[in-house]
Amino acid sequence: xxxxxxxxxxxxxxxxxxxxxxxxxxxxxxxxxxxxxxxxxxxxxxxxxxxxxxxxxxxxxxxxxxxxxxxxxxxxxxxxxxxxxxxxxxxxxxxxxxxxxxxxxxxxxxxxxxxxxxxxxxxxxxxxxxxxxxxxxxxxxxxxxxxxxxxxxxxxxxxxxxxxxxxxxxxxxxxxxxxxxxxxxxxxxxxxxxxxxxxxxxxxxxxxxxxxxxxxxxxxxxxxxxxxxxxx
Amino acid sequence: xxxxxxxxxxxxxxxxxxxxxxxxxxxxxxxxxxxxxxxxxxxxxxxxxxxxxxxxxxxxxxxxxxxxxxxxxxxxxxxxxxxxxxxxxxxxxxxxxxxxxxxxxxx
Numbered sequence: 001x002x003x004x005x006x007x008x009x010x011x012x013x014x015x016x017x018x019x020x021x022x023x024x025x026x027x028x029x030x031x032x033x034x035x036x037x038x039x040x041x042x043x044x045x046x047x048x049x050x051x052x053x054x055x056x057x058x059x060x061x062x063x064x065x066x067x068x069x070x071x072x073x074x075x076x077x078x079x080x081x082x083x084x085x086x087x088x089x090x091x092x093x094x095x096x097x098x099x100x101x102x103x104x105x106x107x108x109x110x111x112x113x114x115x116x117x118x119x120x121x122x123x124x125x126x127x128x129x130x131x132x133x134x135x136x137x138x139x140x141x142x143x144x145x146x147x148x149x150x151x152x153x154x155x156x157x158x159x160x161x162x163x164x165x166x167x168x169x170x171x172x173x174x175x176x177x178x179x180x181x182x183x184x185x186x187x188x189x190x191x192x193x194x195x196x197x198x199x200x201x202x203x204x205x206x207x208x209x210x211x212x213x214x215x216x217x218x219x220x221x222x223x224x225x226x227x228x229x230x231x232x
Numbered sequence: 233x234x235x236x237x238x239x240x241x242x243x244x245x246x247x248x249x250x251x252x253x254x255x256x257x258x259x260x261x262x263x264x265x266x267x268x269x270x271x272x273x274x275x276x277x278x279x280x281x282x283x284x285x286x287x288x289x290x291x292x293x294x295x296x297x298x299x300x301x302x303x304x305x306x307x308x309x310x311x312x313x314x315x316x317x318x319x320x321x322x323x324x325x326x327x328x329x330x331x332x333x334x335x336x337x338x339x
Contacts, residue, residue: 020319027323048239055247060289065246075235075242083249088281093257095278097271101258114254120282123275167330170305173290174326176282177306178313183279196280197287204292216284220277 017121017134024117024179025141027171031059032149034168037157038063039150042070046154053150057143058115059172061085064209085210091217092119100132113139120179188223195219299339305330 032053039049044066052062061082068078092114100122101110118139125131184190196216203212266274290306292298309326317325 023320023323048243052243052246055243056250058250061246061250065242069239069242075239076245079242079245079249082246083253086246086250086253088285089250089253090257090260091274091277091281093254093259094261095274096258096261098258098262111254111258112251116282116285119278123278165331165334167301167305167327167332167334170290170302170309170326170330171323173286173302173306174309174323177286177290177310178319178322180279180282180286181310181313183276184283189276189279192276192280193283196284200284200288201291204288205295209294212288213281213284216280217277219280220273223273223276 017125018137020179021121021134021138021141024121024138024175025145027175028059028117028142029145029149029152030168031172032146033153033156035059035063035066036150036153036155038153039066040154040157042066044070046151049150049154050147053147054143056082056086057112057146058082058086058089059146060209081208081210084208085213087210088213089114095119096122096135097128097131099128100135102132102136110136110139113143115139115142116176117142117179120176124179124182192219192222195222301330301333301338304333304338 035053036046036049040046049062049066052065056062056065064085065075065078065082068081069075093111096114096119101107101114113136118135121138122131122135125134180193184193196219199218200212200216203215207215261274286306290298290303305326305328308329309322312322312325
């Protein structure tokens with residue numbers, strides 16, 4: 001782990017990365033607050049959001065699980081719906097260069113740390129060492145902040161129920177968008193991203209949660225057909 | 233909560249299934265050697281996934297439209313990020329614009 005800190009200490013960009021990762025984790029904690037609060041006000045005991053936030057560690061699927069079970073659905077059906085939402089982690093794993101998630105036993109933890117935030121931070125770095133450092137910093141931060149927020153939210157309960165009033169639900173898409181903007185400056189990537197977003201939006205009314213986002217991958221074909229000189 | 237055992241089974245299924253997804257992508261990547269161009273395509277694929285995630289979480293709630301307040305906040309954040317505003321400003325602006333819009337009665 002010490003090599004991660006050495007990598008991050010190199011220069012101003014390392015500091016900027018630490019600050020951005022810290023702020024991302026703070027935003028994750030706020031979303032966790034609303035998750036914990038929603039879970040207990042839907043009738044779940046505190047240990048349910050607490051255990052989910054540590055063991056699943058993927059917010060959208062946990063919200064969905066709680067929502068389906070609270071609405072009277074079967075927990076197994078809720079788990080399958082949640083897995084569909086989390087299927088995007090498979091292409092995430094494909095996108096990460098080998099070694100980013102660690103080697104040997106560390107990889108068991110490193111694999112668990114794979115989420116939207118850690119992946120986007122890793123992709124934003126140039127060399128493998130920085131990718132690994134960014135991935136682990138953000139991943140470990142989320143591992144602390146997501147359950148921390150969820151447990152705190154569950155304990156405060158109804159006091160933070162009306163998180164919509166603070167606009168906290170706009171934070172998650174804003175965080176991810178801010179982090180992919182540098183990639184979107186590449187015209188071909190931007191085109192594919194816009195096409196993917198359009199596909200996902202058009203599919204949302206008709207398909208179960210999670211599937212529209214996966215369907216967006218079809219837009220990558222736009223890039224595959226591009227001349228090799230214009231590759232992303 | 234109706235049936236504790238069933239809920240625990242559901243939680244275990246979701247946890248194990250999610251971990252399996254996290255593991256299997258890396259496994260595939262390690263088994264197959266990709267030419268550099270394909271590796272770049274895979275990175276772009278992740279960006280496309282993330283962009284689709286931004287679009288759906290910003291604009292939709294369940295199977296319908298989320299209302300205007302949230303996408304307005306995310307749009308302002310996007311413009312600020314494009315103009316290289318600091319990360320903190322971008323994220324706080326999203327929450328602030330959405331909160332103010334709701335305060336003014338925008339759904």
